[in-house]
Amino acid sequence: MSRDDLINTTRAILAKGGFDISPLMSLRSVCFDVVGRRDDTLLIIKVLSNIDAFSRENAEEIKVLADVLHASPLVIGERSSSGPLEPGIVYSRFNIQIISNDTLADHVLENAPPFIFAAPGGLYVRLNNELLRTVREKEGISLGTLADVAGVSRRTIQMYESGMGAMIDAALRLEEYLDRPIIETVDPFEYKPDVSSRTYELKGNVKSGSMILDHLIDIGFAVTPVTRSPFDALSRNKDVVILTGMDNQDERLIQKAMIASDISRISGRHSVIIVEKKHGRDNVESTAIVSKEELKKMDDKNELTDVILSRGGKQ
Structure with a gap:
């Protein structure tokens, strides 16, 4: 799919999902391709066929714009040097989340947000760390027991309870053992700024x-x-x-x-x-x-x- 087709697909998904979106831009070499708003969610989006082309300079300017405009930066991509971007997975680069148009459509049109995010070392899920700790303490389950169930160390369970992401298999074993929905969805529009526009x-x-x-x-x-x-x-x-x-x-x-x-x-x-x-x-x-x-x-x-x-x- 050409980059223009990719951009038009992104715009069509957002429009169908109720976003007010910017027209197709005729200027090249800009750090974003689409701006869209739905209610309080304002997105500044860069669309790339290959996300390896997303540079640090591009990311820094999008983050400055996002900070000033109170928006969330997002990259829509099709593939990287490692292969196609998989649906239902949130990737990231320079602290900006990256998803495919399939993932965007599921999230915006089907209200089916992703559960998996990619990070160094593999694929992970987020746990409701407070629920994990509360259930373990309330039911008198030791760190060692949960470590054995998940196939990880006691220290890793403590890190899960502090908010660290978990490998998928370990999280599923914990959820089955505790009989609680402790795996949380990932919001692809979430943004935690690491750059302040005040710097520039x-x-x-x-x-x-x-x-x-x-x-x-x-x-x-x-x-x-x-x-x-x-x-x-x-x-x-x-x-x-x-x-x-x-x-x-x-x-x-x-x-x-x-x-x-x-x-x-x-x-x-x-x-x-x-x-x-x-x-x-x-x-x-x-x-x-x-x-x-x-x-x-x-x-x-x-x-x-x-x-x-x-x-x-x-x-």
């Missing part, structure tokens, strides 16, 4: 080297530059997050503005593109267009925010 944030006296972004910093915004997105930075204060682009080529400007507009709509944020000279229009869909000359005259972040809200049609 510029504010105060720190400069970016870009006159436009430096002016945004000077008037009170914190700015996080990005290089693999259809915009150039994320600008924010305590009230708003603004997808911030810079361009002056008409065709590319409209293309970037439309993509930013779709992403801002789905993510519940605002978007602006700052151009070199006054443009013939004040917005493209919900993306505000502001000239560099207009920006120079602004000396307060609220002034720019008001212009963006007014031109973008969001109040």
